[in-house]
Amino acid sequence: MTTEEITEYLNREYGGNLDPTYAEAGDSWITVSPSVLREVAKTLRDDKNLQFNNLMCLSGIHYQKENELGVAYHLHSTIHDHKLVMKVRVPEDNPVVPSVESLWKTANWHEREAYDLVGITFRGHPGLLRILTPQDWEGHPLRKDYEQQESYRNVSTGI
Amino acid sequence: MAPVTSPQPAAIENRTMTINMGPQHPSTHGVLRLEVTVDGEVVTKVKPDIGYLHRCFEKYAESLGDYAKVVPYTDRIDYVSALHQEMGYVIAVEKLLELEVPERVEYMRVILAELQRIASHLLGIGTFGLDLGAFTPFLYCFIERENILRILEKVSGARLLYNYLCVGGLMRDIPTDFTSDTWEFVTSFRPKIKELNDLLTTNSIFIDRTANIGVLPAEVALNYSASGPMLRGSGVSWDLRKNDPYSIYDRFEFNVPVGQGEMGTVGDCWDRYIVRVREMEESLKIIEQALDQMPGEGDVKEAVPRRIRSKEGEVYVRTETPRGELGYYIISEKSGPYRIKARTPSFVNLSILPAISKGALVADLVAIVGSIDIVLGGVDR
Numbered sequence A: 001m002t003t004e005e006i007t008e009y010l011n012r013e014y015g016g017n018l019d020p021t022y023a024e025a026g027d028s029w030i031t032v033s034p035s036v037l038r039e040v041a042k043t044l045r046d047d048k049n050l051q052f053n054n055l056m057c058l059s060g061i062h063y064q065k066e067n068e069l070g071v072a073y074h075l076h077s078t079i080h081d082h083k084l085v086m087k088v089r090v091p092e093d094n095p096v097v098p099s100v101e102s103l104w105k106t107a108n109w110h111e112r113e114a115y116d117l118v119g120i121t122f123r124g125h126p127g128l129l130r131i132l133t134p135q136d137w138e139g140h141p142l143r144k145d146y147e148q149q150e151s152y153r154n155v156s157t158g159i
Numbered sequence B: 001m002a003p004v005t006s007p008q009p010a011a012i013e014n015r016t017m018t019i020n021m022g023p024q025h026p027s028t029h030g031v032l033r034l035e036v037t038v039d040g041e042v043v044t045k046v047k048p049d050i051g052y053l054h055r056c057f058e059k060y061a062e063s064l065g066d067y068a069k070v071v072p073y074t075d076r077i078d079y080v081s082a083l084h085q086e087m088g089y090v091i092a093v094e095k096l097l098e099l100e101v102p103e104r105v106e107y108m109r110v111i112l113a114e115l116q117r118i119a120s121h122l123l124g125i126g127t128f129g130l131d132l133g134a135f136t137p138f139l140y141c142f143i144e145r146e147n148i149l150r151i152l153e154k155v156s157g158a159r160l161l162y163n164y165l166c167v168g169g170l171m172r173d174i175p176t177d178f179t180s181d182t183w184e185f186v187t188s189f190r191p192k193i194k195e196l197n198d199l200l201t202t203n204s205i206f207i208d209r210t211a212n213i214g215v216l217p218a219e220v221a222l223n224y225s226a227s228g229p230m231l232r233g234s235g236v237s238w239d240l241r242k243n244d245p246y247s248i249y250d251r252f253e254f255n256v257p258v259g260q261g262e263m264g265t266v267g268d269c270w271d272r273y274i275v276r277v278r279e280m281e282e283s284l285k286i287i288e289q290a291l292d293q294m295p296g297e298g299d300v301k302e303a304v305p306r307r308i309r310s311k312e313g314e315v316y317v318r319t320e321t322p323r324g325e326l327g328y329y330i331i332s333e334k335s336g337p338y339r340i341k342a343r344t345p346s347f348v349n350l351s352i353l354p355a356i357s358k359g360a361l362v363a364d365l366v367a368i369v370g371s372i373d374i375v376l377g378g379v380d381r
Helices: A003-014 A037-046 A107-117 B057-064 B068-075 B082-097 B103-131 B135-156 B178-201 B204-210 B218-223 B269-293 B345-350 B362-372 B376-380
Strands: A029-032 A054-063 A068-076 A083-091 A096-098 A121-123 B017-021 B033-039 B042-049 B313-321 B324-333 B336-343
Touching (some): A003 A029, A003 A037, A003 A083, A037 A083, A054 B313, A068 B324, A083 A096, A107 A121, B033 B362, B042 B362, B057 B068, B068 B336, B082 B313, B103 B135, B103 B178, B103 B269, B103 B362, B135 B178, B178 B269, B204 B269, B324 B345, B345 B376
Parallel strands (some): A029 A083, A096 A121
Antiparallel strands (some): A054 A068, A068 A083, B033 B042, B313 B324
């Protein structure tokens, strides 16, 4: 199924009001609100016509202009061989997104990375610790307004 | 005479111990620290600690402001299969910009990628044997790998970090003796696989150390989004070159080897190993077909844009590297790249380690880490 067909199917079967977004080039995606994210994700995984059993990628994004943070989920079904891009956006001052770790185990490390580098909190994650930077590192490096700390444990970071 | 009674054994102290494996440990293939909780000789818990080799690839890529400048940085993600990292990236950008690439370039990319796959698998297999105490196969693997690196050096000028692919084409023309060199390698390498099988694959000590160890069931592998030999070792026939073809892979005939539990259980270390060995033969088949079909003439820089005109939009493109699915997620703005994320197979495959090493012996943990075939550059980026 294509993104349009999947969106239509979800709206018809589950009474949602999802709408795919198109850009000038590349993939289209659907945006869901954080309050229903887990529900939608579970449906996407378990519905027998969708069966997205493979979460290929999970990325954190900083939308600086809108003062928002976002997460993009790249889903794929090895059974029906279709793909879907799902996005969720949250305000910068309260960046809480429900975790999908219990649905796809692969999300565990991806969510830790998004927390570490972009600063998104995943509610319900079993161990949301930094993964690539040290635990006592300051700030989230992939934010567009990130400023690197001058020293780390009395060692200059070279700026 | 009083009956002889055996002395009561003192209560056995039952406690677990936490030990560090790494960051500097030969069997962790780089700077990986494993926090291992052991009960005697048995591993009860493993916590991988990564990030020692984090080089901020994504931050750099986003701050360069130009798609072409990112290519040399991609090399450094997974430095033992650098061409695959470049290939995934340039394909993603070409998809975003809707660029058509000349036939000759496509064939050249496929041949180079398959040569690189063999080189990378040889390194993976060699060091895997080395982890288990088999030193000789490692040297044999490196002799063959050297032959491939010589070809790649002739083509690109570098042995490891090539910077040879560029958006829309190749950096420089193909050397005239490339075809003959590659044919020579293909002919000489095929009998060497048999030699390797005699040395390592059917070695009974090697089988004892790898069969039934670190079993990864197919449904767990899928839930963890495992890919590459890690997934195929568990019996799932999934290869992006076949199932979601990119470049010109749909033109070649080759098989997808999967683990069948020949020496033990489906999805054990031996299965992951044998998938790599058999994949080298399949790569040879692809190289032979590509060499036959490759057009002899053509400008490799024909489609290279002088200035890349960025488009608004986003793509997620995945390609099959020796270690599995490498995905590039690019969000593009009119001014250039806004977000570039590399989803590396090493990172995802390593996250399965805690799930499959519970209950293993400490010595087997080395075998399991070796069989995942991680490259820490790919894990940490």
